Amino acid sequence: MTPQRQLVIDAVRDLGHATPEQICARVQRAAPAVNITTVYRTLDLLERLGMVRHTHLGHGAPTYSEQEHQHVHLVCHSCGSVSEAPTDLMDDLAERLLRESSFELDVTHVALSGRCADCPDDHRTADDEEIR
Amino acid sequence: MTPQRQLVIDAVRDLGHATPEQICARVQRAAPAVNITTVYRTLDLLERLGMVRHTHLGHGAPTYSEQEHQHVHLVCHSCGSVSEAPTDLMDDLAERLLRESSFELDVTHVALSGRCADCPDDHRTADDEEIR
């Protein structure tokens, strides 16, 4: 366990869910010399150790969060905000998938996409707004 | 409507769901001169026109499919296979999200992740296997 690794863990914990870039920026506030390469390598390592997990939020960037930090991500593709919902929302679905398709759902790995409460239902299609 | 655009539409239809790269390769079988830039631009255009949609399958690459081709994608993060399930699987969930979180779910935009019927439950974590 090196200082860099500890900093990455702290950053992941503090940020909740963040991209490698954001994590790197955070780490560099404490230790400017830390290279982004190290952040990538460390995230990879921590993930293999089961200490962090990553989730795909839709538009390319994977985000990392603590392993324990389990919830379903709801991404608004109009405003880009990410909110969280309890994983038991998915329990029924998970059960049905297992029964009907023998598919064992990993609830936390992928974000659900849609429009959040704050965004009006204008008629642009959702993807027009997606951050690239 | 140019020949290139028709070819892209055909490729999207034929391939079901495919990345821009795959679509480009397919198009180039018929017209080798077509540039990948054109594929990207055309997909963008077709998407704005509502003729195709794209879905995030988890590991970075977005895949494009016909607009009408509505279903939920199930991605196995052990073997990488993509299967499809009827969207009404998600109806209950969508309703609950709307009621409890005022979140209007877009069922088709994001793939669900998990382990498919064919993959044994070994104890590597799912993400170890994720295609990068």
Place this chain on the structure above:
DNA sequence: CTATGTGCAAATCTTTTGCATGCCC
């Protein structure tokens, strides 16, 4: 001494942009 972690630079891959050309009306 050996193994491992780190920083740096460069390579790679994907996607986007700028620009010149060509075609259609």
Place this chain on the structure above:
DNA sequence: GGGCATGCAAAAGATTTGCACATAG
């Protein structure tokens, strides 16, 4: 001629790799 679509080359952004150095055990 004006506008739009295309191809090409280059840029941009994200991630990975090779390598040399340092440090710990």
